[in-house]
Amino acid sequence: MTVQLDARPPVAPAPQRSPGRLSRLDTRLSPYLYIAPFFLIFGIFGAYPLAYTFWVSLHDWDLLGADHPFVGAENYTRLLADADFWHALVNTLGIFVISTVPQLLAALWLANLLNRGLRARTGWRMAILVPNVTSTAAVAIVFGVLFGREFGMINWVLDLVGLDAIQWKSNRFASWVAISAMVDWRWTGYNALILLAAMQAIPRDLYEAAAIDGANRARQFWSVTVPLLKPTIIFCAIIATIGGLQLFTEPRMFHSGTNPIRGGPLRESQTLTMYMFENAFAPHYNFGYGSAVAWLLFALIAIVAAVNVLLLRRLGGVDRPQKGAAR
Amino acid sequence: MSRLWRASPLTYLALVVAAGLSVFPIWWMFVVASRSNDAMGQLPPPVTPGGNLGANIARLFDNTDAYFLTGLINSAVVATTVTVSVVFFSSLAGFAFAKLRFRGRNALLLVIIATMMVPTQLGVIPLYLLMTKLHWNDRLPAVIVPVLVTGFGVFMMRQYAGQAVSDELIEAARMDGCGTARIWWHVVLPALRPAAAVLGLLTFMTTWNDFLWPYAVLNDPANPTVQLSLRALSDGYYQDMSQVFTGTAIATLPLLLVFVLFGRQIIGGIMEGAVKA
Numbered sequence: 001m002t003v004q005l006d007a008r009p010p011v012a013p014a015p016q017r018s019p020g021r022l023s024r025l026d027t028r029l030s031p032y033l034y035i036a037p038f039f040l041i042f043g044i045f046g047a048y049p050l051a052y053t054f055w056v057s058l059h060d061w062d063l064l065g066a067d068h069p070f071v072g073a074e075n076y077t078r079l080l081a082d083a084d085f086w087h088a089l090v091n092t093l094g095i096f097v098i099s100t101v102p103q104l105l106a107a108l109w110l111a112n113l114l115n116r117g118l119r120a121r122t123g124w125r126m127a128i129l130v131p132n133v134t135s136t137a138a139v140a141i142v143f144g145v146l147f148g149r150e151f152g153m154i155n156w157v158l159d160l161v162g163l164d165a166i167q168w169k170s171n172r173f174a175s176w177v178a179i180s181a182m183v184d185w186r187w188t189g190y191n192a193l194i195l196l197a198a199m200q201a202i203p204r205d206l207y208e209a210a211a212i213d214g215a216n217r218a219r220q221f222w223s224v225t226v227p228l229l230k231p232t233i234i235f236c237a238i239i240a241t242i243g244g245l246q247l248f249t250e251p252r253m254f255h256s257g258t259n260p261i262r263g264g265p266l267r268e269s270q271t272l273t274m275y276m277f278e279n280a281f282a283p284h285y286n287f288g289y290g291s292a293v294a295w296l297l298f299a300l301i302a303i304v305a306a307v308n309v310l311l312l313r314r315l316g317g318v319d320r321p322q323k324g325a326a327r
Numbered sequence: 328m329s330r331l332w333r334a335s336p337l338t339y340l341a342l343v344v345a346a347g348l349s350v351f352p353i354w355w356m357f358v359v360a361s362r363s364n365d366a367m368g369q370l371p372p373p374v375t376p377g378g379n380l381g382a383n384i385a386r387l388f389d390n391t392d393a394y395f396l397t398g399l400i401n402s403a404v405v406a407t408t409v410t411v412s413v414v415f416f417s418s419l420a421g422f423a424f425a426k427l428r429f430r431g432r433n434a435l436l437l438v439i440i441a442t443m444m445v446p447t448q449l450g451v452i453p454l455y456l457l458m459t460k461l462h463w464n465d466r467l468p469a470v471i472v473p474v475l476v477t478g479f480g481v482f483m484m485r486q487y488a489g490q491a492v493s494d495e496l497i498e499a500a501r502m503d504g505c506g507t508a509r510i511w512w513h514v515v516l517p518a519l520r521p522a523a524a525v526l527g528l529l530t531f532m533t534t535w536n537d538f539l540w541p542y543a544v545l546n547d548p549a550n551p552t553v554q555l556s557l558r559a560l561s562d563g564y565y566q567d568m569s570q571v572f573t574g575t576a577i578a579t580l581p582l583l584l585v586f587v588l589f590g591r592q593i594i595g596g597i598m599e600g601a602v603k604a
Contacts, residue, residue, distance in 0.1 A: 023506070030507035031429035034419040038476045039435075042442055045473035049450030049457065056453060113341055116334040126590045127346035133586045133593070134353060137538050137554045138575035141561045142356050145367075145568060153355075153372050189349060190597065197598035217332075246448050249538040256561045273448050273539070280452045281543055287452050294449050301446060 063285035128189030140253030398556030421484025525596030
């Protein structure tokens with residue numbers, strides 16, 4: 001430092017804003033102010049209805065009744081003896097299984113295809129994702145026609161290859177398959193992209209090591225890729241479970257004509273959410289009974305998600321990635 | 328073997344089949360929408376567009392049961408409002424969770440993550456009762472207000488803000504006397520723009536698509552969202568499929584447009600989210 005030669009008068013220091021009370025208040029309160037909207041909205045329209053569903057399910061509560069007496073567990077006991085409920089439960093689980101398993105396998109396969117040096121990378125990714133961004137109700141209508149009895153394109157193709165036409169809407173199992181096709185059409189590409197992202201994070205030298213050990217491509221896929229993807233596969237399976245067990249729009253719009261909320265004349269593909277809807281809203285408006293269905297559906301989702309995790313934990317041999325890396 | 332595996336012709340063949348299966352139903356939707364009803368009875372089914380689109384559109388908008396135009400306008404209003412609001416509030420809350428220190432931060436974040444696991448169906452019935460009390464049945468606030476800010480949005484913005492906004496910049500702004508609100512506006516929001524765009528796109532598409540809750544609460548056929556117009560068409564006009572398909576095509580068009588324009592960002596958002604998950 002030298003002697004200051006500048007003759008100009010020293011500039012008055014900018015009025016240093018002392019961390020006054022206002023500023024302290026700002027740092028203190030701002031965070032709560034910023035997160036408040038979520039908790040406000042969720043409190044009123046999320047948490048409260050959740051608890052209230054349970055309360056309603058303990059009452060005999062319908063649209064027209066002036067009062068709604070407390071009935072305890074009666075809605076639940078009635079529900080457990082309700083054949084239509086069990087029928088819808090079986091439908092839901094059936095559609096869930098025959099959609100989810102092929103969906104995840106196909107997604108895994110697609111991701112594996114996309115995880116290569118491809119031309120027009122983004123183009124392929126967009127092509128397999130586009131079903132996911134279409135309107136669900138619109139697509140369900142389109143599939144309803146594709147799977148039509150007389151002039152549906154699927155039956156026409158079956159006829160071309162010499163097979164008999166299938167009653168896609170009035171045969172219970174066939175309607176499950178048709179609805180599963182719709183679900184898989186929408187979600188396979190989405191899951192493939194998620195799995196692809198995880199695949200790209202796998203270090204290449206693991207494959208080199210496996211190749212040196214004499215593993216061919218298929219072997220590498222099953223003993224390096226799949227085990228390392230386990231967390232992502234579990235993630236996809238859980239998302240598929242939460243979505244699959246709540247399935248509503250696809251089966252609802254697959255059927256048209258009279259009373260489509262029943263999922264066909266003999267409830268061929270009525271899911272639990274449709275059954276809840278049928279009871280809670282038009283035509284019955286029995287809120288108490290509908291709420292009981294909602295809670296049992298929630299319990300079912302929790303159970304199936306837990307079973308999924310347990311099953312998928314056993315997937316593949318290698319449990320810790322380090323083991324593979326050390327070789 | 329540091330490079331990616333090579334793609335064989337077989338890889339491309341498989342991808343062409345997968346892409347074809349993905350695109351065909353959408354393509355065919357537009358084919359039927361552009362033809363007369365005779366196309367429904369033809370075998371083999373026609374797979375090229377016809378010249379009847381104008382007549383179908385006219386019939387659709389003249390249809391007095393479906394209220395299709397009202398549905399389109401309502402859906403545009405609902406989806407736009409929800410999108411703006413979700414992005415705004417989520418970026419505020421995400422910033423707070425990622426960059427501000429306050430008591431109870433971790434516990435509250437856990438609550439937000441937990442809310443993402445709860446199925447919507449569970450609350451539909453009491454929500455309906457609540458809307459009856461508020462006299463919002465059959466009115467748009469019923470489908471707008473409950474989703475003004477979502478746990479998914481907050482969580483996504485929090486994840487992104489954690490890595491995209493530098494602490495030094497925030498400190499520097501504070502030294503300069505910026506209040507928290509100005510820091511959010513001048514420092515945080517510009518850095519969050521890519522994630523905000525993806526969140527906005529996803530929110531718009533989800534809201535445009537929403538079916539179950541509008542179906543439950545908007546019972547007045549004269550005031551539907553576009554998805555409810557489709558329901559009215561599908562349930563009542565299965566004799567006139569080219570009109571129904573014109574409706575489905577128009578209801579899908581905004582989504583396809585968004586996807587064609589921003590597909591790269593949407594794919595990026597999905598894949599980045601996956602790695603973090």
